Amino acid sequence: MNDRPRIAIVTAADEGWPPGLDPLHEQADLTLANDEKSLRKALSGADILMVTDFRTDLLEDCWPQQHRIRWIHATSAGVDALMIPPIRDSEIPVTNARGIFDRPIAEFVLGLILCFAKDFPGSLRHQAEREWVHRETERVEGKRALVVGAGSIGRQIGRLLSAAGLSVTAMGRSAREDDPDFGQVHAAEQLHALLPDADYVVVAAPLTPDTEGLFDATAFSLMQPTARFINIGRGPIVRTDDLVAALDNGEIAGAGLDVFEQEPLPANHPLWTMQNAILSAHMAGDVIGWKEALSEQFVANFKRWQAGEPLQNLVDKERGYAAR
Amino acid sequence: MNDRPRIAIVTAADEGWPPGLDPLHEQADLTLANDEKSLRKALSGADILMVTDFRTDLLEDCWPQQHRIRWIHATSAGVDALMIPPIRDSEIPVTNARGIFDRPIAEFVLGLILCFAKDFPGSLRHQAEREWVHRETERVEGKRALVVGAGSIGRQIGRLLSAAGLSVTAMGRSAREDDPDFGQVHAAEQLHALLPDADYVVVAAPLTPDTEGLFDATAFSLMQPTARFINIGRGPIVRTDDLVAALDNGEIAGAGLDVFEQEPLPANHPLWTMQNAILSAHMAGDVIGWKEALSEQFVANFKRWQAGEPLQNLVDKERGYAAR
Incomplete structure (x- = not known):
């Protein structure tokens, strides 16, 4: 047969x-x-x-x-x-x-975090202007990352960020205490309670009815104004208009986005021109x-x-x- | 007294x-x-x-x-x-x-490596043009880094790059077999023999009569055409004209430079406009x-x-x- x-x-x-x-x-x-x-x-x-x-x-x-x-x-x-x-x-x-995508995506996420902390986009802008501008940069050691999604990709992200010295908290669909990588995994219902404590929020969740629109105006308002939002999961987990507003208003400090509600991202989308956003073309794992x-x-x-x-x-x- | x-x-x-x-x-x-x-x-x-x-x-x-x-x-x-x-x-x-500078510089170096591997500069260029361009990126896991300089900064770089999955080789002033971080440290005389095996060459050496001009046309010619050169040590360790030529001729694939023979780097210097160079203003540790x-x-x-x-x-x- x-x-x-x-x-x-x-x-x-x-x-x-x-x-x-x-x-x-x-x-x-x-x-x-x-x-x-x-x-x-x-x-x-x-x-x-x-x-x-x-x-x-x-x-x-x-x-x-x-x-x-x-x-x-x-x-x-x-x-x-x-x-x-x-x-x-x-x-x-x-x-x-x-x-297949776990390790490449984890490296991509760590790269985005280091881009924000060390302001490589700013260095490249100054370079284009031939400007020598010394700035103070940020440590990543000791910074707190919240990984949303405790599947194989989120897990690998957690391992690599921990190895790089970040302090990692995980959120999954349901809570557990004895996770081999994360120790404790917080339940999805805890998201809003976890957001204020994160320097980096990394979305590595699948797109499901539960996660669609999870990151909306309320979620961004709970993040620190110094925090960065990274999405390598799926675009519709985020209300993009709310994200644009949060970046515009300084509710959050930056966003690293590899996935979008609409892909390819339309040429007239406001995200393209935001200096505190680093965009890539759904390629983090590739x-x-x-x-x-x-x-x-x-x-x-x-x-x-x-x-x-x-x-x-x-x-x-x-x-x-x-x-x- | x-x-x-x-x-x-x-x-x-x-x-x-x-x-x-x-x-x-x-x-x-x-x-x-x-x-x-x-x-x-x-x-x-x-x-x-x-x-x-x-x-x-x-x-x-x-x-x-x-x-x-x-x-x-x-x-x-x-x-x-x-x-x-x-x-x-x-x-x-x-x-x-x-x-003081060890850990910040190590993070900066890892950030540069991830910038090259994940082509964040390319993503930022496409972003400026509002272009959606999917590309394949590189892993860093398993890539080989040669750290030139086995002092406290080189040591911390070695530790962090190893934690991120790179395979690290070290070169110091003199050879030793039982280094607590590197295991083996190769002697300075081995540099030319080590260069062909490195995907990333990271200069973390002090500027001394022994290291001045260490990276010259010969050194760059021994590196792989896919390799990247990173200098967070001191500018005069590098013959800048030779580096510019190596970047121009494709003898090496890229350079991440935080230090320069002349600082500030003069506005008319050819390095500013090289797309395969990432420049910063002597700030890696700050x-x-x-x-x-x-x-x-x-x-x-x-x-x-x-x-x-x-x-x-x-x-x-x-x-x-x-x-x-």
Whole structure:
């Protein structure tokens, strides 16, 4: 029954084949679905979906009445785009790329923190003006970071920031006392109580109904005026208009943003010109070799699937993320 | 004899009193020497010099035939400006600010490394153009850093870069096998053999006759074209023209420079406009509170001096740095 299963590779519009899928060709038939037409065709015949387009909104439109899909793998950490009713409410297992992005994203977050503390953006501005301007900088040692999201990415962020001398507090969906990395993890209900104590607030949470809009005007008003907000999770966890206002009013001191409610961020968006914001193009986890690593992870899971073994990195569809 | 000793505070031109010296006023007479006239006057009567101007070249011009100077303290890590013949060849003990700058500079170096690896300067350039440009970034985990200079600053850099996952090699004046932080420290003669293996070369050495011009065209030609050069030590350790050529020719991939042969860096210098260089104004160690910390360290040493106890952070004038 698993002989030559059909795998549809669902990519963003007009994207080509991901690298590193060669090992699959002996055991499966692969098709590339990178527009509406090819997606409709692929969905009706596929056994397996490998979804590299983590922003897809075509999937819901194209989802067929009849299908034989038995497994969906996302080559992303966030699976929010896949939590559409026909998938969420089905028996189809969903797996994700848990692990691949952890360390690169943690490094990116530490880099953003050091950019703020050492004012590298200011140095680059002075450099462009050929100005020698000595300033006092900030220590990061002893600064307090609140990591929102205690999954594998948040965990790695916590480990790296601790290693760099920051004092790390974690917030997860629910409280626990004996976390191997964080010790104590605070419950989501504690967010507003935790925000006033943080020098850096780092969002590493999945986008779920619980986290959507979590960072709004109230949340920013509770942060210190010297605090920085970093989002490498998902854009809609933040009310962007509220963030812009908080940056404008000096309610917070800065923001490092790799993800946005709308991606690409529109050219006329006020965030682009804010001097206390450091923006990047949803790339925090994408280190050289990332696509190969994602394919390798999928191929390894495919081998398990073919052997009838349990899949790794299964997403808990009630919660909206993979909790191993 | 030590009753109300006279302390001259030697600062850069027109600078005011450093903060945090209040505790001295009960036990000593303090004068501020911040131009040639006040310096000449202060030198002839002072028992102690506290030199905050680490670039001073007035000291040699103004050094008196007759004086009663019995101790010179530099509020900097580098004491190169004090190694003029009448001081170097005298019995006057020289102490420095060993320790104060270690951790701030280590953080600054890690920040520069992450700026290069994650291309934050590129993100800021795209941000200024309102361009959404996804790029692949680099890991820092597993990258190889060569720290040139195994004093207290180099040591702290090594510790922090190791904590951040880099693989660190150290070069000091002489080789040793059992260094508490580095394990092995390579001898200065090994520099050219070590350069080809480094992804990041970090200069944390003092400026001495041995290190002046150490990084010249030959040194840069031995580095990898993907490697970055970071200097938080002293400008004259580098032949700046050779560095500019190496950056221009792609012999190395980038440079993070906090110190320069000429400071302030002249406005017409080619380094300002190099996109693969990140420049700052000799400020890597100057975190908020640094001046107070420097004064506190001097006051503590002054109490030892008055009590007839050994001074801390004595500079080995033969070597040109404090080797505790």
